[in-house]
Amino acid sequence: MRFTLIDQISDLKPGRSISVVKILSPTEEYLQDHFPCFPVMPGVLMLEAMYQASALLVSATENFQHSTILLKEARNVKYTDFMEPGERLEVHCELVNMQDSLAILKAWGTVGQRKVISGKLVLERFNVSDRLPGRAARDEYARLKMRQHLEMLQCTNHTRE
Secondary structure (H helix, E strand, O other), X not given: OOOOOOOEEEEEEOOOEEEEEEEOOOOOHHHHXXXXXXXXXXXXXXXXXXXXXXXXXXXXXXXXXXXXXXXXXXXXXXXXXXXXXXXXXXXXXXXXXXXXXEEEEEEEEEEOOEEEEEEEEEEEEEOXXXXXXXXXXXXXXXXXXXXXXXXXXXXXXOOOO
């Protein structure tokens, strides 16, 4: 199962930054249990939204060179407020550094003027075929799917430099 926690890319500057939007629908299944009398988006899913946005930025920056981008570390993650159904989470990620197989990003999420999450993410990027030579076809498929996903999420008013 894959949770897609980005509804739209609002701004993309490869090599620099990305801004994305997630609107928390009151019908999302996990809200029934988290929490029944006070439904809020789980913090781990806010972190996942930051990771997904960061992975899209890294992919766009390197023109989909790597098929796999994993969250290696989440540093100094701070949750400062709740996100309730009907609210709009805006996630912003800035690329700090890319070296060897790692990408370091600063990321934060806001609901209106309230910061709800922030942290530094370390992503590891690689091709499966580098580790398992017989799986080169998997790399091509993953790159194609990431490209299609990025194109689907881009809105007509995004900025691309």
